[in-house]
Amino acid sequence: MTVDVAWAIGWTRATAERVIARRAELNGLDRQIGDGDHGENLARGFTAVVARLDALEEEPAAIGDVLKLIATTLMSTVGGAAGPLYGTAYLRAAKVTGSPTLDSRAVVAMLEAGLEGIVARGKATTGEKTMVDAWAPAVEAAVAATDAGAEPAAVLAAAATAAEAGVAATIPLVATKGRASYLGERSAGHQDPGATSTAIVLRAAADAAVDVVTQSRA
Amino acid sequence: MTVDVAWAIGWTRATAERVIARRAELNGLDRQIGDGDHGENLARGFTAVVARLDALEEEPAAIGDVLKLIATTLMSTVGGAAGPLYGTAYLRAAKVTGSPTLDSRAVVAMLEAGLEGIVARGKATTGEKTMVDAWAPAVEAAVAATDAGAEPAAVLAAAATAAEAGVAATIPLVATKGRASYLGERSAGHQDPGATSTAIVLRAAADAAVDVVTQSRA
Amino acid sequence: MKKLINDPQAVVKETIEGFGWAHADIVSVSIDPDFVSRAGGAVAGKVGLVSGGGSGHEPLHAGFVGVGMLDAAVPGAVFTSPTPDQIAPAFAAANGGAGVLAIVKNYTGDVLNFETAVELAEADDIEVATVIVNDDVAVEDSLYTAGRRGVAGTVLVEKIAGASAERGDDLAAVTAIAQRVNTNAKSMGVALTACIVPHAGEPSFDLPEDEIEIGIGIHGEPGRRRIPLASADDITEMLLTPVADDLALAAGEDVLLFVNGMGGTPASELYIVYRQARKLLEARGVKVTRSLVGNYVTSLEMQGASVTVLRLDSELTALWDAPVHTAALRW
Amino acid sequence: MKKLINDPQAVVKETIEGFGWAHADIVSVSIDPDFVSRAGGAVAGKVGLVSGGGSGHEPLHAGFVGVGMLDAAVPGAVFTSPTPDQIAPAFAAANGGAGVLAIVKNYTGDVLNFETAVELAEADDIEVATVIVNDDVAVEDSLYTAGRRGVAGTVLVEKIAGASAERGDDLAAVTAIAQRVNTNAKSMGVALTACIVPHAGEPSFDLPEDEIEIGIGIHGEPGRRRIPLASADDITEMLLTPVADDLALAAGEDVLLFVNGMGGTPASELYIVYRQARKLLEARGVKVTRSLVGNYVTSLEMQGASVTVLRLDSELTALWDAPVHTAALRW
Numbered sequence A, B: 001m002t003v004d005v006a007w008a009i010g011w012t013r014a015t016a017e018r019v020i021a022r023r024a025e026l027n028g029l030d031r032q033i034g035d036g037d038h039g040e041n042l043a044r045g046f047t048a049v050v051a052r053l054d055a056l057e058e059e060p061a062a063i064g065d066v067l068k069l070i071a072t073t074l075m076s077t078v079g080g081a082a083g084p085l086y087g088t089a090y091l092r093a094a095k096v097t098g099s100p101t102l103d104s105r106a107v108v109a110m111l112e113a114g115l116e117g118i119v120a121r122g123k124a125t126t127g128e129k130t131m132v133d134a135w136a137p138a139v140e141a142a143v144a145a146t147d148a149g150a151e152p153a154a155v156l157a158a159a160a161t162a163a164e165a166g167v168a169a170t171i172p173l174v175a176t177k178g179r180a181s182y183l184g185e186r187s188a189g190h191q192d193p194g195a196t197s198t199a200i201v202l203r204a205a206a207d208a209a210v211d212v213v214t215q216s217r218a
Numbered sequence C, D: 001m002k003k004l005i006n007d008p009q010a011v012v013k014e015t016i017e018g019f020g021w022a023h024a025d026i027v028s029v030s031i032d033p034d035f036v037s038r039a040g041g042a043v044a045g046k047v048g049l050v051s052g053g054g055s056g057h058e059p060l061h062a063g064f065v066g067v068g069m070l071d072a073a074v075p076g077a078v079f080t081s082p083t084p085d086q087i088a089p090a091f092a093a094a095n096g097g098a099g100v101l102a103i104v105k106n107y108t109g110d111v112l113n114f115e116t117a118v119e120l121a122e123a124d125d126i127e128v129a130t131v132i133v134n135d136d137v138a139v140e141d142s143l144y145t146a147g148r149r150g151v152a153g154t155v156l157v158e159k160i161a162g163a164s165a166e167r168g169d170d171l172a173a174v175t176a177i178a179q180r181v182n183t184n185a186k187s188m189g190v191a192l193t194a195c196i197v198p199h200a201g202e203p204s205f206d207l208p209e210d211e212i213e214i215g216i217g218i219h220g221e222p223g224r225r226r227i228p229l230a231s232a233d234d235i236t237e238m239l240l241t242p243v244a245d246d247l248a249l250a251a252g253e254d255v256l257l258f259v260n261g262m263g264g265t266p267a268s269e270l271y272i273v274y275r276q277a278r279k280l281l282e283a284r285g286v287k288v289t290r291s292l293v294g295n296y297v298t299s300l301e302m303q304g305a306s307v308t309v310l311r312l313d314s315e316l317t318a319l320w321d322a323p324v325h326t327a328a329l330r331w
C-alpha cells in the first residue's frame, strides 16, 4: 500500500478545514503564553493554500508538488514564527517526495525531512515547549511503526497519536524558545499552540490516508 | 435677634465640612449630566477657605469680611463654572453685609445680592436646571418669612427648606444652561449638582444660626 | 481605577513639572500659579497668544506652547477650567506689548474665568482680545444650550492664529484670523468608552459593550445620543456628514481634514477613520489639501475620535504651513 | 470588543491606505505586497534603512519612514511579523545602490522572516546587513529564552542609524552605529491593562483591577510578574532601576530618557513617569540631555508605559539632533 497525490490533496484540505475550525482554540492557547495569533496565522495561510489548490489547472504529478505549493504559500502568507517554520518543514518534505506515491519508508522520510526543516530554522530541541515536541515523537513513532511493518495509513496514525501525546506533554514544560520563553516559569501549565497545530496537521494526514484507503476499497 | 460674625464663621466652617463630606455625592451628580467635578471643585475651594480662615490673625469685624474672604478664595481656587458663580455670589453678598450683625431684612438683602451675582455672571433664569433653581425660591421664601416677622434663624431655615424643594424640582428639568445643556433631553431625570450644593450652603447657614442662638441662650 | 499617577490631587502639577523638564528648550513652567509659557519669555512687539482650560486634554494646551503657536497655556484641574489668578499672570507672561489674544473654548466655566482674568489684566493695562471656540456641531440648537462647545478645532485656531501673530499681525488681525478659523472649522466626536477622572475614580458614564456615544464633548460627558456599535466606516459617516453639511461644503473647495483621537484609541483606528472621511469628502467633490491625524485634544484615556473639517483658503493654508515648534506640533 | 474598524482582517490594509493618503508628501504605500516607502523613492548612493514587524505598534514602523530615518517599513498582520515576500520588495524599494540595513526586533518570527527575505534580496544582488534590536531588560536570562526582545529602543536605533545613513555613512558604518545604539539602549515596560487584537476580539490577558504586569513586551503578552497596583513613582522606580543597572550607568554620564506610552495611557501620565525617572537618574548623578515622551511603540490600546535609557556620546547626540521628517517624528 502507498499514499498518493489524491491523499496529499485530501490531507491538505483536511488540514485547512481543521485549522480554520479550530482557529479560536489555537488563538486562545497562544494568547495564554504568546500573542494570540497562531490560529489566525494558520487559518490565513491554509485559506490561501486551498485557494491556490483550487486554482490549479491540472492535478500535480507528485506529492512533493502539493507540499511545495503549501510551503511557498505558507511562507508568503503566514508570517510570525509559524510561517517560516512550517514553510521550511513542507519545503524540506517536498524535496524528498518527488514521486506520485509514497510507501511507509517514504512517509517516514517525509516526516523526518519536515522535522529537520523545523530544527534547522528554529534551533529548538525537544523539551523547549515548541512544535518540535509534537514532531519529534511523531517521527519516532513513525519509524517504529514502519519497522514493525505497518502500512502508510497506520504509520501516519501512529505519528499522529504520538504527536497528540507530545502536545499533552508540553503542558508542564517551561518554554525556552519562541515567544512563550519570555514568560519564564509562567509558561508552565499551558499547552503549546504550535505543538497543537502540528498534531492537527498529522492527524489530518492519518485520516486522509484512511479516507483514501476506504475509497479505494469501495 | 441678629446673626453675627461668629455665625458667619460657623456657617463657613459648616459649609466646608458638608461639601467635603458630600464631595463624592456631588461628583456623582455632576458625572451624570456634567463632567463629574462639582464636589471636587467645592471641596478644594472650601478647604482653602478654611485654611485662610484659620490663618487670620484677628476675628473679622464685619460679616462682609468673612464673605469677601470666601469670595476671593473660591474665585482663585475653584475654577469651572462654580468658581466664578459662587465667587460672585459671595462677593455681592459681602458688599451688602459690611456690619457686625444682620437682622432679618439684612439677611434677605444678603441672599438677594448673592442671587443677583449668580444671575449677573451666568445669565440663567429659573427653570434652566442650575443653581438659580435653588437660590431663587430660597430668596422668595426668605422674603416671605421676613414679611411674616420671622427672626434671622427662621428666615435662613425657610430659605434652606425652599432651596431643598428647588433642588428636587430640578430633576425633571431639561438643562438649557451650563454643561448639562449639551445633553439636551437626556439631562432630564437627574438632579442638578449646583442646585444641590446651594441647598447645602443655605442649610449650613440656617443650622449655624440655630447653633449660635442655642449657644447665646446657654 | 488604574492610572500611572501618585496623588490624584497632584496630577496636574506633576504633569506640568515633568513636561517642563522634558521640553525645557521650548517651555518654562510656573507652579503656583500654574501655567506654561515660552522658554524665552514674551516676544517683544508680537501679539501674545494664551489658551487654557481644564487638564486631561493633553497635549492641549501646554503641548502647543512655542514658536508659531501659543505663548502661554493655563491648565486647570482635570476637566475644570483654570482660575483667574492663574490666567491673569499667563496673560502678563505672554504680553510682548502688542496685546494678548485669549483663545477660550466655549464652556461656561472657561468663559467666566477668562472673563474675570481679562478684567484683572486690563486693570494692569494689558490689552486682551478673546475668541471663543465653538466648533462642535453635535450641539445643534444653541438657543437651548450654553452654545456650541469648543473641541478639537481649538488646535487649528491656535496653530493658524499663532502663525498670524508670528508674522507680525496686530491684535485685531490675529483675532480676525482666529475668528475666521473658528467660523470655518466644525467637529463631531464619538466615544467608544468613558474615561476616568483621577479624583473621581469611576468611569464618567456606563456604556454597554455594544453601544457607543455619538456627539460627545471632551470632558467624558455622555454624548447627544447612544447608538449600537457600528463599523468604522458607518461611524465616520455619522461624524463627517453633519460637519460637512454644517459647513455647507461645496464641490471644488479645499479643506484640512483632522482626525483627532480621544486618547485611548490606537493610531491605526484613526487612520481607518481618516480614510473613510477622506473618501466621503472626495465623493462630495471636496479636496483634502492638508491633514492632521493623532491625539491632539483628548479626554484622558477615552476611546473614540472626532472628525474636524476646516475650510481652507490660500491665506489659511499658508499660515497652517508656517513653521511651528512646540512639544506636540512641529514642522 | 469595541474598535473603530471595519473588517478585522482588513485593519492593516485600511490603516496603511489612510496613512498613505494623510502623509502623501512623505510616504508612498504599496498594497500587495504591503509596505510603505519614502515618497521620492530610494535615495541614490545612500544606505537604505528598512524595518518592519507585526502591526499594532503604530506609529512604529511606518510612522518613521522619511528623510533622516527609514526608507521603508513592512507591516505584518497585527502582532505577526511580515512575510519574506513583503520584506524583499521593501528592501528593493529602499536600495539606492549602497546596500540596505534591516532593523529587526528580536522575535523568532521577525528574525526568521527577515532572514528569508535577506536570502531573496541577496539573490537579486542587494546587499543587506541586519541589526537585531534586543533592548528589553525584562528578559533577564537570555540563555533560557529566545533572547531579549526588541521594544521601544527600536525607535532610537531607527532615528540614529537613519541620521548616520543620511549623512553618507556606508553600510558597515551605519550598521555599526545601529549596533552601538542597541548596545547602549535598555528598556522595561509595565501594563495596566491588556489589549485586544482585532481578530481575537478578547483581551490578551485578564488583569484584576488592583494588579499590573511588570516586564511586558509589546504584543499584549503577560509580563515577567504580576504585582499589586502601585503609585506612578514606585512603578517608575521598578522600571528605571533594572534599566540603569543593566547599563551600569555611572555618575557624570549623559543619557537620552525615553518614556513610551503603550497606546492607551494619557500623555499626562507619561510625563508623571518621566518626572520620576528623571529624578532617579539625577539622583545617580546621570544627566538627561535628551528626552522623548509619547506613544511611539505601542500595543494597540494597552494602558501602560515603558522607560528606555540610551547612553549618549557626542556622536550619538549629534545624530539624534539631526533633522528628521517622518509622520511621527519630525524636527
Ligand SMILES: Nc1ncnc2c1ncn2[C@@H]1O[C@H](COP(=O)(O)OP(=O)(O)O)[C@@H](O)[C@H]1O
Pocket (backbone or CB within 6 Å): A030, A034, A035, A036, A037, A038, A041, A079, A080, A081, A082, A083, A085, A118, A121, A122, A123, A124, A129, A130, A131, A132, A177, A178, A179, A192, A193, A194, A195, D079, D080, D081, D108, D109, D110
Ligand atoms: N524556535 C522555534 N522552534 C520551533 N518552534 C517554535 C520556535 N519558536 C516558536 N515556535 C512555535 O511557534 C508557535 C507560535 O507560532 P505563532 O503564534 O504563529 O508565531 P508568533 O510566535 O510569531 O506569534 C509556538 O507555539 C511554537 O510551537
Ligand SMILES: Nc1ncnc2c1ncn2[C@@H]1O[C@H](COP(=O)(O)OP(=O)(O)O)[C@@H](O)[C@H]1O
Pocket (backbone or CB within 6 Å): B030, B034, B035, B036, B037, B038, B041, B079, B080, B081, B082, B083, B085, B118, B121, B122, B123, B124, B129, B130, B131, B132, B177, B178, B179, B192, B193, B194, B195, C079, C080, C081, C108, C109, C110
Ligand atoms: N449659567 C449658569 N448659571 C447658573 N448656574 C450655572 C450656570 N452654568 C452652570 N451652572 C451651575 O454650575 C454647576 C456645575 O458646576 P461645576 O461642575 O463646578 O462646573 P463645570 O460645569 O465647569 O464643571 C451646575 O450644576 C449648575 O448648577
Ligand SMILES: [Mg+2]
Pocket (backbone or CB within 6 Å): A030, A034, A035, A036, A037, A038, A080, A179
Ligand atoms: Mg503567536
Ligand SMILES: [Mg+2]
Pocket (backbone or CB within 6 Å): B030, B034, B035, B036, B037, B038, B080, B179
Ligand atoms: Mg462639573
Ligand SMILES: [Mg+2]
Pocket (backbone or CB within 6 Å): B035, B037, B080, B081, C054, C079, C080, C081, C109
Ligand atoms: Mg468642570
Ligand SMILES: [Mg+2]
Pocket (backbone or CB within 6 Å): A035, A037, A080, A081, D054, D079, D080, D081, D109
Ligand atoms: Mg505573532
